[in-house]
């Protein structure tokens with residue numbers, strides 16, 4: 401980012417923390433798929449993690465900050481504390497606590513992550529959804545609250561992604577089978593009524609790390625209150641969580657036996673989102689998942 405932008409953000413941080421923070425260095429960080437990211441530091445070695453995007457993305461940062469706060473206030477699992485956010489001349493930013501992250505998972509920190517996620521899922525709300533809409537990648541995620549989970553999942557999750565896919569030109573078989581699946585969603589919930597649990601919402605292995613005290617840290621959330629199986633399903637989608645994690649989770653908060661089917665229904669949301677964001681091979685994967693789901697209930 402330009403020195404002018406970095407200096408202005410440093411001044412905002414200083415105002416937010418009620419202490420001097422004068423920009424000395426900045427360095428780019430790689431790894432995110434949505435935003436440019438930097439670590440900025442002062443002469444005393446104080447550091448902050450800053451995400452940058454276009455000014456139109458400010459509401460995405462506001463929602464991310466609110467999501468981090470919602471998890472932070474449970475005091476169950478470490479997240480970076482959001483510090484401040486705003487818009488400058490040509491960009492929007494979100495500044496948060498910088499946490500030195502390692503990726504070396506050990507049996508111990510995987511167990512801890514499993515236990516902490518189970519505890520987080522025991523934080524509940526009266527209804528499914530959340531008071532703020534947020535984003536999954538850059539796709540809007542609608543969190544309008546609802547009392548009926550299958551309805552929520554159909555209207556605000558799979559239905560939205562399928563409509564977006566049609567808009568992107570993925571018509572034909574995907575839409576035909578998708579419509580069928582939407583109509584059949586209640587069948588997957590015949591004997592199952594999930595509690596509205598506090599979810600990370602985008603829990604793949606790129607969104608957790610381990611801090612210097614060997615404690616798990618989760619970041620980049622797309623939170624809402626919903627079925628905890630959705631978080632577990634996503635951990636399996638791209639891998640990166642060990643057996644120790646799953647044992648610890650199930651030990652602390654056992655899963656329903658039909659999770660093995662519903663997890664396909666839940667991961668379909670992420671695969672459709674990948675189709676909408678990145679296109680390509682995700683079309684075949686999405687169709688294959690829908691076929692499997694329809695075959696389970698026919």
Ligand code: ADP
Pocket residue numbers: 429430431432433434435436437449451480496497498499500501606607609619620
């Ligand atoms: P994006 O919103 O672009 O997906 P991420 O939140 O995933 O960005 O962050 C990109 C990378 O930066 C992560 O993979 C992680 O390694 C690192 N990171 C994220 N948040 C912090 C933080 N608060 N402190 C230090 N590093 C972080």
